[in-house]
Amino acid sequence: MSQRNDLAEYLLRLGDSALVTGQRLCEWCGRAPALEEELALMNVGLDLIGQARGWYDYAAELLDDGRNADALAFKREERDFRNLLIVEQPNGDYAITTLKLFFYDAWHLPTLEQLSESSDERIAGVAGKALKEARYHFKRSSEWVIRLGDGTDESHRRISDAVDRLWRYTIEMVNIDPLEQELAKTGLAADPAFVAEQWQARVAKVFEEATLKLPEPAVPFYLNGRQGLHTEHLGQLLAEMQFLPRAYPDATW
Amino acid sequence: MLPGDLIARESAFDERTAQDLPAAWDCLGQVMDPEVPVVSVVDLGMVRDVEWVDDHIRVKVSPTYSGCPATELIEQLIAEALMEAGFRNPQIERVLAPAWTTDWITEQGREHLRAYGIAPPAGSGKRALIDAETPVITCPHCGSQDTEVVSQFGSTACKALYRCRSCQEPFDYFKCI
CATH class of the missing domain: 3.30.300.130 (Fe-S cluster assembly (FSCA))
Structure with missing residues (x-):
């Protein structure tokens, strides 16, 4: 594959993780445990959907096959999605939602830090903007992990259960993907080794404050979101998210 | 034509x-x-x-x-x-780059925000937000500095929710980015 295609692939990974996270957060609309939390989740989701659009716009230009950002979001199938497995997991209770977001934010922040200095001006522009937003996201989700972990017996139990349930998917935040490593060498993409190191350090620090036990590093298993090998949950999420544009093609407001 | x-x-x-x-x-x-x-x-x-x-x-x-x-x-x-x-x-x-920052809000804009009941951004957007000290936010209603954050996210993406401990009024704070 050419570097142009590799780059488009990488942009889809960034966009898909942001979009799927945003879609999951929007599922809380009208049913969050408190009004302030509802506002926060919708704000974070909106930021991420806006960022996804930035990545898709650029990916669409590189792919140059007639598809625009909307087509990339709404007309691709499950196997074409490149998001991290963790972001497609169901929201569960507030501990699971919080922890999913925290693991993603702890990966997203160092990724954007690097991308804001990408050799590609367009990438640096989208990332520079997103970085300011991601700092707030990370701050919020880490505060919640600490509050739940170092809270009541029940909140501690719930977030500990969430760690057990989600930990296996964190392999994707720390493994070294060859395509990303190659792109990082040319200064285009975030260096996966740097991101992994940052992710581990941030998670360890917050877990300690949250009085949570840090599990052994996750190990690879048979699924891989970067290759389009997803859990069953993504298909259901896409069915809901893509229903309208597929049922009513070219519908407008 | x-x-x-x-x-x-x-x-x-x-x-x-x-x-x-x-x-x-x-x-x-x-x-x-x-x-x-x-x-x-x-x-x-x-x-x-x-x-x-x-x-x-x-x-x-x-x-x-x-x-x-x-x-x-x-x-x-x-x-x-x-x-x-x-x-x-x-x-x-x-235009995305350089990214918009609250540092670009004019003095007049800040005055108008305050008069409208929204505390203008405090400090500089260049400073990292993580590990930085939380800036003192002045209540736009009574001018007290005895305020606390309720939520970092408010009614729109650009605002946070605050509460004044002096006059007990809630208010929006225009977040510094």
Whole structure:
């Protein structure tokens, strides 16, 4: 594959993780445990959907096959999605939602830090903007992990259960993907080794404050979101998210 | 001649030229942010540049937040205001880099925010937000500095929710980014 295609692939990974996270957060609309939390989740989701659009716009230009950002979001199938497995997991209770977001934010922040200095001006522009937003996201989700972990017996139990349930998917935040490593060498993409190191350090620090036990590093298993090998949950999420544009093609407001 | 030319010529304005750019700035100073209708897009620092290119006016606009749902509406409002002021086919260019920062909000904009009941951003957007000390936010109602954050996220992406311990009133804080 050419570097142009590799780059488009990488942009889809960034966009898909942001979009799927945003879609999951929007599922809380009208049913969050408190009004302030509802506002926060919708704000974070909106930021991420806006960022996804930035990545898709650029990916669409590189792919140059007639598809625009909307087509990339709404007309691709499950196997074409490149998001991290963790972001497609169901929201569960507030501990699971919080922890999913925290693991993603702890990966997203160092990724954007690097991308804001990408050799590609367009990438640096989208990332520079997103970085300011991601700092707030990370701050919020880490505060919640600490509050739940170092809270009541029940909140501690719930977030500990969430760690057990989600930990296996964190392999994707720390493994070294060859395509990303190659792109990082040319200064285009975030260096996966740097991101992994940052992710581990941030998670360890917050877990300690949250009085949570840090599990052994996750190990690879048979699924891989970067290759389009997803859990069953993504298909259901896409069915809901893509229903309208597929049922009513070219519908407008 | 293009369709629409005739209509434009029948308007109260003569043909706009590069000499009219100051008038364009005045016009943009009247375009308010739809979500904070007391601050203009110029005072918010969203208008980065106004230039004359190929017989048309071109406005460079920086969105505040990636997902701000008002971005497209604001661009549309800018275009409409310019057309009403006699600028034909204004071009709106969205500029992401350098990323918009609250440092670009003018002193006048900050005053208007305060008067409207929104605490303006405190400190500099350049400073890292993580591990940085939480800045002291002054209550826009009573001026007390004894305030606390309720939530980092408020009614729009750009605002946080605060509460004043002195006058007990809740208020919005325009987040520093």
